[in-house]
Amino acid sequence: MFKIVEWKSNTVVMIDQRILPAKEKYLVLRDYKAVAKAIKDMVVRGAPAIGVSAAMGFALGAIKVKTNDKKVLLRELKKITKVLAATRPTAVNLFWALNRMNDFVEANAELSVEALKKALVAEAKRIHKEDIEINKAIGKNGGRLMKKNWTVLTHCNAGALATAGYGTALGVIRGAIEAGKNVKVFADETRPFMQGTRLTAWELKKDKIDVTLITDNMAGHMMSKGLIDAVVVGSDRIASNGDIANKIGTYMVAVLAKEHKIPFYVAAPLSTIDMAIKDGTEIPIEERDTKEVTHWAGKRVAPAGINVLNPAFDVTPAKFVAGIITEKGVATRPYRAAIKKLFTK
Amino acid sequence: MFKIVEWKSNTVVMIDQRILPAKEKYLVLRDYKAVAKAIKDMVVRGAPAIGVSAAMGFALGAIKVKTNDKKVLLRELKKITKVLAATRPTAVNLFWALNRMNDFVEANAELSVEALKKALVAEAKRIHKEDIEINKAIGKNGGRLMKKNWTVLTHCNAGALATAGYGTALGVIRGAIEAGKNVKVFADETRPFMQGTRLTAWELKKDKIDVTLITDNMAGHMMSKGLIDAVVVGSDRIASNGDIANKIGTYMVAVLAKEHKIPFYVAAPLSTIDMAIKDGTEIPIEERDTKEVTHWAGKRVAPAGINVLNPAFDVTPAKFVAGIITEKGVATRPYRAAIKKLFTK
Numbered sequence: 001m002f003k004i005v006e007w008k009s010n011t012v013v014m015i016d017q018r019i020l021p022a023k024e025k026y027l028v029l030r031d032y033k034a035v036a037k038a039i040k041d042m043v044v045r046g047a048p049a050i051g052v053s054a055a056m057g058f059a060l061g062a063i064k065v066k067t068n069d070k071k072v073l074l075r076e077l078k079k080i081t082k083v084l085a086a087t088r089p090t091a092v093n094l095f096w097a098l099n100r101m102n103d104f105v106e107a108n109a110e111l112s113v114e115a116l117k118k119a120l121v122a123e124a125k126r127i128h129k130e131d132i133e134i135n136k137a138i139g140k141n142g143g144r145l146m147k148k149n150w151t152v153l154t155h156c157n158a159g160a161l162a163t164a165g166y167g168t169a170l171g172v173i174r175g176a177i178e179a180g181k182n183v184k185v186f187a188d189e190t191r192p193f194m195q196g197t198r199l200t201a202w203e204l205k206k207d208k209i210d211v212t213l214i215t216d217n218m219a220g221h222m223m224s225k226g227l228i229d230a231v232v233v234g235s236d237r238i239a240s241n242g243d244i245a246n247k248i249g250t251y252m253v254a255v256l257a258k259e260h261k262i263p264f265y266v267a268a269p270l271s272t273i274d275m276a277i278k279d280g281t282e283i284p285i286e287e288r289d290t291k292e293v294t295h296w297a298g299k300r301v302a303p304a305g306i307n308v309l310n311p312a313f314d315v316t317p318a319k320f321v322a323g324i325i326t327e328k329g330v331a332t333r334p335y336r337a338a339i340k341k342l343f344t345k
Numbered sequence: 346m347f348k349i350v351e352w353k354s355n356t357v358v359m360i361d362q363r364i365l366p367a368k369e370k371y372l373v374l375r376d377y378k379a380v381a382k383a384i385k386d387m388v389v390r391g392a393p394a395i396g397v398s399a400a401m402g403f404a405l406g407a408i409k410v411k412t413n414d415k416k417v418l419l420r421e422l423k424k425i426t427k428v429l430a431a432t433r434p435t436a437v438n439l440f441w442a443l444n445r446m447n448d449f450v451e452a453n454a455e456l457s458v459e460a461l462k463k464a465l466v467a468e469a470k471r472i473h474k475e476d477i478e479i480n481k482a483i484g485k486n487g488g489r490l491m492k493k494n495w496t497v498l499t500h501c502n503a504g505a506l507a508t509a510g511y512g513t514a515l516g517v518i519r520g521a522i523e524a525g526k527n528v529k530v531f532a533d534e535t536r537p538f539m540q541g542t543r544l545t546a547w548e549l550k551k552d553k554i555d556v557t558l559i560t561d562n563m564a565g566h567m568m569s570k571g572l573i574d575a576v577v578v579g580s581d582r583i584a585s586n587g588d589i590a591n592k593i594g595t596y597m598v599a600v601l602a603k604e605h606k607i608p609f610y611v612a613a614p615l616s617t618i619d620m621a622i623k624d625g626t627e628i629p630i631e632e633r634d635t636k637e638v639t640h641w642a643g644k645r646v647a648p649a650g651i652n653v654l655n656p657a658f659d660v661t662p663a664k665f666v667a668g669i670i671t672e673k674g675v676a677t678r679p680y681r682a683a684i685k686k687l688f689t690k
Contacts, residue, residue, distance in 0.1 A: 021648040155562075189638065191536060191560040194646060197639070202648045212652040215536040215638055216562040217500075217594025221659035224596060249562025251569060255604045256597060293534065293560055294542070296641050301539060303366040303547045307557040314566035 002206075004161055005044055005053050007125055010063060012056045014044050017161060021202040032061030032080050039087040039094070042193065046162020047236045047272050048135070051093030052128050054084045058101040059124040063117045073113050077105060089284040090245055090313045091236040096271040097127060131164035134269045137327035138168055139175025142232065142267050145323065145330065146176035146183050150229040153219060155188040156247035157199035158234025158267065168234045168267040170200065172325060173209060184210040186228060190247060191216055192292040192310065216249050223260040231257045232325075235268040242318030242335025243280025244268075248311055254320035263322035270326055273339060280315035288312045347551075349506055350389055350398050352470055355408060357401045359389050362506060366547040377406030377425050384432040384439070387538065391507020392581045392617050393480070396438030397473050399429045403446040404469040408462045418458050422450060434629040435590055435658045436581040441616040442472060476509035479614045482672035483513055484520025487577065487612050490668065490675065491521035491528050495574040498564060500533040501592035502544035503579025503612065513579040513612040515545065517670060518554060529555040531573060535592060536561055537637040537655065561594050568605040576602045577670075580613040587663030587680025588625025589613075593656055599665035608667035615671055618684060625660035633657045 002024065006013045012029040018041070019025060027043060029035050035057030038044055044053045061080035065073050081098050088094060104123050111119060146152065152173060156162075159170035166174060176183045185204055190196035197213055204211040214222060222228050231253055235244045244250075244266050257264040277283065290308035294300060302308070324331040324338075328345040331338035347369065351358045357374040363386070364370060372388060374380050380402030383389055389398045406425035410418050426443050433439060449468050456464060491497065497518060501507075504515035511519060521528045530549055535541035542558060549556040559567060567573050576598055582590045589595075589611050602609040622628065635653035639645060647653070669676040669683075673690040676683035 022645070188562070189536070189647075191534070191562055197647045201651045205648050205651055210652070212654060213638060213647055214654050215593070216560070217533070217536055217597050218654065218656065218659075220597035220600055221593060221656060222654075224659070248560070248566060252562050252565035252597060252601060255565055256600055259600045259604070293558060297644070299642070300367070302534075302542045302558055303550050306546045306550055307555070309557060309559050309563065309567075311563065311566060314563075314569070 004049055004164060005056060005128070007056055007121065007128070010060070012053070012060055014038055014053070016043050017045060017199060018042055020198050029060070031064055032057045033083065035060060036083050036087050039084070045195070046157060047091035047093040047234065048131050048163040048168065048269060049161070050088060050091050051097035051271060052131055052164045054094050055097040055101055055124040055127045057084050058098060059120040062120045068113050070113055073116070074105070077102070088286055090286045092274045093271050100127065128164045131269070132166055134327040135163050135166035135168060135171040138267050138269065138325055139166060139171035139178070141327070141330055142172030142265065142325040143175025143179045143181070145265065145325070146172065146181055146230065148181045150181070151184045151186060151227060153186045153188065153222070153228045153231045153253065154200060155196065155233050155250050155253050156190045157195040159200055159203045161199045161203055162234060168269065169232045170204065172232050172265070172267045174207070177209065184212070186212050186214055186222060188216045188219055188249065188253070189213060190249060195247070216252070219253055220256045223256055223262060228262055230262060231264045232267055235266050235272050236313055237283050238266070238268060238273045238324065239277045239279045239283060240273070240275045240336060240339060241279045242321055242324060242331070242339060243315055244318070244321060245280060245283040245285070245313045245315050248314050251314040251316045254316040258320055264320055265323050265325055266321055267325040270328060270342060275343070280317060283315055285314070286312040349394055349509060350401060350473070352401055352466065352473070355405070357398070357405055359383055359398070361388050362390060362544060363387055365543050374405070376409055377402045378428065380405060381428050381432050384429070390540070391502060392436035392438040392579065393476050393508040393513065393614060394506070395433065395436050396442035396616060397476055397509045399439050400442040400446055400469040400472045402429050403443060404465040407465045413458055415458055418461070419450070422447070433631055435631045437619045438616050445472065473509045476614070477511055479672040480508050480511035480513060480516040483612050483614065483670055484511060484516035484523070486672070486675055487517030487610065487670040488520025488524045488526070490610065490670070491517065491526055491575065493526045495526070496529045496531060496572060498531045498533065498567070498573045498576045498598065499545060500541065500578050500595050500598050501535045502540040504545055504548045506544045506548055507579060513614065514577045515549065517577050517610070517612045519552070522554065529557070531557050531559055531567060533561045533564055533594065533598070534558060535594060540592070561597070564598055565601045568601055568607060573607055575607060576609045577612055580611050580617050581658055582628050583611070583613060583618045583669065584622045584624045584628060585618070585620045585681060585684060586624045587666060587669060587676070587684060589661050589666060590625060590628040590630070590658045591661065593659050596659040596661045599661040603665055609665055610668050610670055611666055612670040615673060615687060620688070625662060628660055630659070631657040
C-alpha cells in the first residue's frame, strides 16, 4: 500500500499527490522549509494529512537546529511555526498540529536540547499513528450510518491520501464495507485540482471499491435520476456551530442533496473542529493561483486577460448537514451542543 | 468579427470551436458527410448553430448529387437527412432544420432538379439569416428583464458561437447592454468540454463585455456571497410543458438559483421548442465518449479501468424556470398554455 507522509531516518517522505495517478513518486524532504513548500504546493493535501505533515515538519526543523542552547532552539521553533503556519489558511488541522507541538515543548520544559528533539520526533510520529486510529474510529462510526447497497457521492478526496491513512469520508466507505455493506461510490472530479479524478478514483480502485467518476456538474443530474443515496465529504475546518468549510463545490453538493432529500454527512476528526470560531463566516477561505483554472498542464486553455476567481474552499451552513461523523461519535442537530459534548467524551 | 457557419461558393465554412481560443481556424467542408462529422465532433455546437449547419449540410448534399432525375435527387435527400439526423440526438433544432428543408422540397415539387438545388441553397441561407434576426429579438425581449448593474451567471456557451450569430443567452446579455444596462457576466467553465472557458469567455472578451470565469462547482459559493443576480442559459430542447434540456450542469445551476432566490431564465428560439413531447422525460440525453472526462488534450488524467459517466445534457423541470425568453416574447408559468400562445403570435 502507498504511504502518504512518513518519518524516515530524519527526513519526511511524501507521495507527490500532484502527479498521481500518472506517477507514484515519493519526495524526500530534508528540512522544514521543504515541508512547508510541499504543503503550500499541494504535494500533500487534505486537512488531517496537512496536520501530520506540519507536525513532522516541526520535528524536522527542530532536529536540524545546530545548537546546545535551549533558548536558541525555542527561538528557532517559533520561526519554524511561523513558516509552517503560513502555508495554507483554511485547514485548521495545520494550526492544531502546530499548537500541539508547541504545547508539547512547553509541557516538557525540563528536557535537554537533545532530549527535546528526540521527544518532538516521537510526538510527530504519535500524531501520525493516532490519525490512522482516529480515521478507523470515524469509519466505524460512519459505517453504521450507511445502508446496504447504497451509492455514496463524495467530493474532492477525503481518503487515505488526505490523512495519515484510511481516510475520513472514504474511511466511512471503508468502514461500511468492512461491516459487510456493499457500498458503491460516485466521485466528483473536483475542479480545478481534480482530486476526485486523480486521487479518490485512484485509491478506491487500488482498494477494489466500486467507483464511478463524474464531473462536478453532473451531481444534480445523478441525484435526479435516483442514483445517489447519500453524500459523505470531509472538512478542512468545522466551526463550533457546525458550519463546515470544505473543498470548493461542497456547498453545491449540499444544496443539491437538500433538494433531493439525500442525507449529507461530514466526516472529520475532532482536530478539524475549531471551537474558537462562532460560525463559518469566520473561516478564512484560501484564494489560489488562477492558473489552476485557466491552464491545464502548464498550457493556457482560457483566453488571456479575463477575470478569474479561484477560492479553494466554500462554507456549507450547518443546516445542510445531516451529521458530523467523528472518532468520538456522530454529532447531529443542534450542533453547538452536540459538538461541545464530543469534546467531553 | 468571427463567423460561426457560412455558405461560401458551394462549401460550408465553419470556425473550429474545438480549438478555440488557442487557434481561430476555419474548416472548409465540401460535402454533407463532412458537415455531419463536424456536427458530431463538435466543430460546431449549440442548438441553433447545429440547426443552421444541418440546413446547409442538406443544401450542400443536394447540389452535389449528380443527376437530372428528380427521383434520384429525392432518394439521395432522404439519405442525406438520415446521416445528418444521426449526428446528435438532443438538440431539436437539428430535426427542426431538416424538417424545414424537407418540407420545402415537398412544397416546391414543381421545380426542376437544378431549380430545386438553387432554392435549397437559398433556403439554408435564409435559415442562417433568420437565426441572427431571431437572436436579436430574443436579446431585445430578454434585455428588458435584466436590471442595471446586474451580474448574470451563464453556463456553457449559448452565445454567438452557438448560433448563426449574436446568441441566445448571450444575446440577452448583448440586448441588455445595447439597452444601456451595465450587465456583467460570470461564466461557468462547463466541464468536460469547457465551452464556458474556451467559447463564452472568448466571445464576451472580444465584445469587451466584463466576464469572470469560474469552475462549475463555484456557482453556489458565488451565489451565497451575493455575487449573482440572475442566471440566463440557452437550451437544446424545450418540452411543451416548459421542461428544458441544456448542457450538463444546467440543472445544478437551476437548483442553486432556487435555493438563493435568484431568477433562472432560459433563452431560446421557438425552433428549440418540441411541441411533440409532453415533458422532459421524453428528451433523449446524448451520452458522449468518456474520454472527454478522463483525458485532457489526449492525455489520460484519471486512472485506467474506472467507471465513468458522460451525459452531455440534463433536464431542468419547468418549475425552476422564471421565464423562457423567445423571439416572440417571454413565456412564464403556467408554461403549457404560455408556450402554445407563443406559436400563435
